[in-house]
Amino acid sequence: MSTEKDIDFVLRTVEKRDIRFVQLWFTDVLGNLKCFAISPEELEEAFEEGIGFDGSAVDGFASLEESDMLAFPDPATFALLPWRPKESGVARVFCDVSTPSREPFDGDPRRCLRKVFEKADEQGFVPNVGPKIEYFYFDNDLDPVPLDTAGYFDLTPMDRANDLRRQTTLTLEKMSIPVQYSYHAAGPSQNGVELRFTEAVSCADNIMTARLVIKQEAAGQGMFASFMPKPIASAPGSAMYLYQSLLDHEGENLFWGPKEHHPAHLSDIGQHYIAGILKYAPEFTLVTNPTVNSYKRFVSTGEVPTYATWGRRNRSALVRIPTHKPGKHIATRIELRSPDPTANPYLALAVTIAAGLKGIEERLPLPEESTCDTFNLSEAELAAKGICRLPRTLGEAIDRFESSELMREVLGDHIFTYFVREKRREWEEFCTAVTDWEREHYYGGV
Template sequence: MSSEKDIDFVLRTVEERDIRFVRLWFTDVLGNLKSFAISPEELEEAFEEGIGFDGSSIDGFVSLEESDMLAFPDPDTFTLLPWRPTESGVARVFCDVYTPSREPFDGDPRNCLLKVFTKADKMGYIPNVGPKIEYFYSDSQHELRPKDDAGYFDLTPMDNANDLRRQTTLMLEKMSIPVQYSYHAAGPSQNGVELRFTEAVSCADNIVTARLVIKQLAAQQGMYASFMPKPVAGQPGSAMFLYQSLFSHEGENLFWAPKDYHVAHLSDLAQHYVAGILKYAPEFTLVTNPTVNSYKRFISTGEVPNYATWGRKNRSALVRIPAHKPGKHVSTRIELRSPDPTANPYLALAATIAAGLKGIEEKLPLPEESARDTFLLSQKELEAKGIRRLPRTLGEAIQNFEESELMREVLGDHIFDYLVQEKKHEWNDYCTAVTDWERKRYYGGF
């Protein structure tokens, strides 16, 4: 719970900075950002008693008969919105959603991650995550029209998004979200930003904020930023890489171990954690890759994971172990490469961290390291090695998710059942849609 000191600091800041509007932020189950504004006079009451709103209007929340919900602001997330006019200051604060009986709401994605974080905390671990988010710029909201032909890490006159990336970085840092680096990604008009690692709940808050800031600044320049995983066939897709590690309460990185008797500097704890992610990846893929389009990104190019494998230099592995500088034990981490930026970050982190913790509880052994040519093996050879393929379609992902006891336990019945129902509708709509590709291929034949 937040302390009175935190709340007093926020109330004092609102008065001193003449803040006229405070936006209360939260997401629906699918990860869409929701917001409503209150006056500064209402803020103290919001901290103490919550602010009521109609939960039946939010996708995945509650029915009309039980619509009353309460939003309780988290004072640790209070910050000014720097793109708003300074003469009538606007701030935002993330909220936790409660029922009228003051119980945490089971359909609140942030609460779902908080429960996983609390479990890890009781086990003696602080989950830390650093995200790297990729996206495309276009001058159209309806189709990708590339604005440059630059490639990975290019710095050329063709990269006309360079100034926009710099402005985005400065805006995020004004909101106390440190940026490790921003860059032009591999595809035309594709860009990326890597945020500094922080504890898991703050990381999810930062991802939600970064997605809005990226879109907001693009719109101010007459551009559109899209997080669609695979907007153009034949071009690279957009990922949301998640760099994960566990720290002790004393600030020690528990993933690091001396190389002379551990694999890739990974401690036994880290190896169990990775093994848990590999075991449960087919079950949580619906959460980390939640759209039909997500699976168009999973193609065998050697850069996108198709199998639940791990490796050090192998970027086709689901989990990669990045190298770190000698003596920089704090940077020992794993890179989860499958998620994409359409995922609800609260649920994606809850599901993947829970899978890692389950691997620790079950003391799962780390499988053999995967070579780069794994995807060239036959299905029978993969099965002989105990390697599981990730879902190839949203339909497969739904089936694996629906059969998962762990995902139901982690997400709770409310979110779990809603995701199954909603994604089955999406998959059915896709399967019954007739595309231009089909018309061009079959209309005049036979």
């Protein structure tokens, strides 16, 4: 939570650095970044009383009759925008959104994640998350034509994005967002960046910032960055891997357990958490994979999960347990492999962490570890083992989500209802669209 010390630091920095505009950032329900700017003279009042704005202009926020909203800046998120001039500079700060009566607004995704975080905190858990975001660089925003033929971790003259990744990393670090590493991913023109672990709300803030910085730096080089999960049919899709763990209030990792307790060094808490993720994954998939195109990525290539399974070396598992360094217990974590970068990170973290916490609450047993051989089994054999298939289309994901009591509880009626309505509309629009594939196969007729 913000303190007077945080606010004083921000106000002094604004004056010292000659900041002339402060952008107030927040997201709509679907994860689009929204912003309006205020002068530095308004900032102190914004911290104390909030700044009013028209919520009816933001998708999923409010009706015309209930349009007034207040944005309260979170001083802990204050950062200068490095791509703007140093003279008469520009800064940004993330906001929590409230009603005119200062009640938390039910449609604010950041508030939604904060509620899950606070619930975990009350139970003695601190959710810690590190994201790895994949994306493509193209030379324009119309045609996804690859700029190189490089592959995973390649360092060759063919990789045109070397300098661009370096500049993106430097910009993120100037905004106090540490980067673990950046790399060329498996597909042509596909790249990735892994951010350092932090608590859940800060992680979502960092993802939103990283998506903007990646696009901003690409545009500055005359290129276009796309987070579309599957822009090229013949190339691998883009994921947003979420590395999660639970710490206690002293910073000890609660997922770690001795090897004699569990072969993957998982504690009982870690096992229950994973079991919760697996049980509720079909229900939260609409949030972690929210577009029609998201499901074009779910093909059986051995790299993308299609079933709710877990494993250590099996990268087709939904949850993978990376091998941590011997003796480094803090590194014990899960790798959630299904989310993609079109997801609203606040909601994606809210539902996945809530699913894990539910597994702890229900003391769910961890199913048998899956191996590559698991996927040689038939659908019936997998079902007999209790292995649940993930939704294969946006329509199926909507149905599973809509019937979920947990998703409604975590997101609240406002976000839950809006999400179902908008995604149902999107799916129906897609189902009635005529595609090039259909014309190619059916236009000639019989």
